[in-house]
Amino acid sequence: xxxxxxxxxxxxxxxxxxxxxxxxxxxxxxxxxxxxxxxxxxxxxxxxxxxxxxxxxxxxxxxxxxxxxxxxxxxxxxxxxxxxxxxxxxxxxxxxxxxxxxxxxxxxxxxxxxxxxxxxxxxxxxxxxxxxxxxxxxxxxxxxxxxxxxxxxxxxxxxxxxxxxxxxxxxxxxxxxxxxxxxxxxxxxxxxxxxxxxxxxxxxxxxxxxxxxxxxxxxxxxxxxxxxxxxxxxxxxxxxxxxxxxxxxxxxxxxxxxxxxxxxxxxxxxxxxxxxxxxxxxxxxxxxxxxxxxxxxxxxxxxxxxxxxxxxxxxxxxxxxxxxxxxxxxxxxxxxxxxxxxxxxxxxxxxxxxxxxxxxxxxxxxxxxxxxxxxxxxxxxxxxxxxxxxxxxxxxxxxxxxxxxxxxxxxxxxxxxxxxxxxxxxxxxxxxxxxxxxxxxxxxx
Ligand SMILES: *Cc1c(COP(=O)(O)O)cnc(C)c1O
Numbered sequence: 001x002x003x004x005x006x007x008x009x010x011x012x013x014x015x016x017x018x019x020x021x022x023x024x025x026x027x028x029x030x031x032x033x034x035x036x037x038x039x040x041x042x043x044x045x046x047x048x049x050x051x052x053x054x055x056x057x058x059x060x061x062x063x064x065x066x067x068x069x070x071x072x073x074x075x076x077x078x079x080x081x082x083x084x085x086x087x088x089x090x091x092x093x094x095x096x097x098x099x100x101x102x103x104x105x106x107x108x109x110x111x112x113x114x115x116x117x118x119x120x121x122x123x124x125x126x127x128x129x130x131x132x133x134x135x136x137x138x139x140x141x142x143x144x145x146x147x148x149x150x151x152x153x154x155x156x157x158x159x160x161x162x163x164x165x166x167x168x169x170x171x172x173x174x175x176x177x178x179x180x181x182x183x184x185x186x187x188x189x190x191x192x193x194x195x196x197x198x199x200x201x202x203x204x205x206x207x208x209x210x211x212x213x214x215x216x217x218x219x220x221x222x223x224x225x226x227x228x229x230x231x232x233x234x235x236x237x238x239x240x241x242x243x244x245x246x247x248x249x250x251x252x253x254x255x256x257x258x259x260x261x262x263x264x265x266x267x268x269x270x271x272x273x274x275x276x277x278x279x280x281x282x283x284x285x286x287x288x289x290x291x292x293x294x295x296x297x298x299x300x301x302x303x304x305x306x307x308x309x310x311x312x313x314x315x316x317x318x319x320x321x322x323x324x325x326x327x328x329x330x331x332x333x334x335x336x337x338x339x340x341x342x343x344x345x346x347x348x349x350x351x352x353x354x355x356x357x358x359x360x361x362x363x364x365x366x367x368x369x370x371x372x373x374x375x376x377x378x379x380x381x382x383x384x385x386x387x388x389x390x391x392x393x394x395x396x397x398x399x400x401x402x403x404x405x406x407x408x409x410x411x412x413x414x415x416x417x418x419x420x421x422x423x424x425x426x427x428x429x430x431x432x433x434x435x436x437x438x439x440x441x442x443x444x445x
Contacts, residue, residue: 005030005042022396029403034061037423039408050402050409050432052421055224055256057287059334060423066286069330073323082110082320089325096332097293100265103274105295109312110320114255114281115149117292121251121277122153123314124296124304125215128249131303131310138172141205141248142217145179147225148253148279157217160226162413175209177202181229195232202239206246215277216243217251221267221370224256227415228375230368237271249276249300255292259283260335260422262371263345276300286331287421291324340422348372350426351418354433361437363444374418376436378444388414394443401439407432416440 006028015023033040037060039047049057059066073089080087094108109120122140129137142148142157149155150163156171158164159179164171180198206213218239223229243250252275257267261283264270268278277300281292304310318324334340348371355367358376365379365387378394380386388394395411402409409432410417416436420429 005032026400036060036062037421037425037428045406047403047406047408048420048428048432048435050407050420050436051417052283052419053287054410055261055419056282056285057421057423058259058283058331059286059340060421061287063286063330063334063423065334066288066327066330069326070288070323073326076322078323079318079321081317083315087320087322087325089322089329090320093325093328093332094293096329097280097295100332101278101295102266102268102272104297104299105275105278106298107296107301109294109296110325111292111294111316112290112318112321113149113292114253114279115151115154116316117255117279117281117294118148118154118157118253119151120294120314121217121253121279122157124294124300124312125249125251125277127312128300128303129214131306136211137214139209139212140174140214140217140251141202141209142174142176143179143219143223144176145181145223145226145229146176146217146219147223148217148219149255163225175205175213177205179223179226179229180231180235181223181226195235195238199235199238199242203242203245206242206248210246213246213248215249215251218253220252220254220257220273220275221262221270222257222373224373225412227377227412228368228370228373228417230370234271236268236273240271240273240275243276251275251277251279253279255279255281257370257373259331260341260344261373261419263341263348264371265335265341267370284331285324285327286334288327288331289321289324290318291321291328344372344422347420347422347424347426347429350429351433354430354437357433357437358440361440361444364440372420372422375412376416376418376440378414378416378440390414397443398436398439401442402435405435405438407435407439409436 009028030042031039032042039049140157144159146159155164157174159176178198178201180195240250252268254266258280276297278295285291304312358364359367363378365385366377368375380388395414399409
């Protein structure tokens with residue numbers, strides 16, 4: 001059966017973010033089941049899910065409470081539209097999200113995934129100004145190395161050339177401030193002055209184009225897809241202060257770091273930052289079903305209230321899907337019932353200890369961590385930080401080596417990403433880190 005499924009995959013599937021010529025040269029791993037922190041393949045082998053099924057899984061696979069919540073909702077109705085109709089789990093979830101959200105976020109606009117959550121944020125921020133009679137604002141200020149999703153609007157404010165450069169002719173222009181990537185900072189500085197200088201650059205753009213800027217947009221606390229670039233202390237707070245000073249909304253993309261990943265429910269809470277618009281997706285359903293939410297302040301919502309011309313003409317077929325909202329409610333219930341954030345912080349401390357060992361490896365140039373998320377950057381030369389050339393695909397070699405040990409991880413270029421679900425025990429985390437260290441040594445030494 002496994003072979004047959006692998007054949008079907010090879011014959012019919014086009015995989016995301018994947019060079020298919022490489023993929024087709026390997027035997028596909030077919031996942032048929034999961035349990036807690038483990039994935040199970042078609043031959044019955046078990047693998048530690050060290051990447052939370054691409055940053056989405058939260059409380060582990062096949063959590064009885066979430067399974068049960070979805071089944072119970074299925075017995076009522078699977079889907080109904082939110083265009084003009086309300087539904088039970090969507091309303092209950094919106095109330096919960098507003099209660100736990102930072103600052104004055106008070107209205108919830110649902111969609112299906114992180115990219116759409118950001119498209120919604122982009123369009124709301126633009127129309128917020130239009131509805132107030134200001135039609136001159138057409139540019140966002142976002143960051144270099146930013147990743148906000150793969151749809152055209154999200155790519156326009158993105159800043160990862162490898163993913164985004166090809167589409168440049170199709171994109172709307174945006175201003176990009178330097179990414180606070182101290183390790184390879186374009187300004188050649190180290191923490192924390194790098195953060196400060198990056199903020200100064202952002203302010204230069206804001207002051208030169210103040211009547212043109214719609215909003216300041218950034219990932220919250222960590223630039224994930226760029227290789228887990230952790231913002232230096234004070235940077236996000238500084239960005240918020242700049243948005244306030246120039247009177248534009250702050251849009252925070254919490255798609256990856258929200259829902260507990262960094263040890264607080266939302267990553268912006270570390271510095272008490274209060275976004276005007278906040279995007280959530282990935283972990284919101286515990287990694288079960290596609291759902292996203294864009295939260296906005298009362299002030300922004302109010303700009304859309306009035307005559308038909310002020311309407312936000314945007315929506316998706318599966319907006320506020322009841323099954324997904326039921327899964328999200330069950331996910332949040334577990335956080336409360338089990339005090340999950342406390343566990344995340346305990347596990348994060350163990351992760352910090354194990355990352356110390358990684359720092360000492362001969363070909364590790366940088367190790368970055370925020371809570372229960374880390375990036376281990378492989379370099380050709382530890383002294384000069386000279387990177388490995390991309391064609392060596394060192395990241396992939398390490399993850400394929402780890403797979404032989406029963407561990408699933410994913411690289412971002414030469415960065416090995418560690419982002420396990422919160423179902424991990426200390427023993428499982430130790431095993432994950434043992435395998436990562438072994439695999440890095442095996443491939444690079
Ligand atoms: C993954 C991600 C997105 C896009 O989410 P999708 O659900 O994959 O569309 C947007 N922003 C950030 C920060 C992400 O990590």
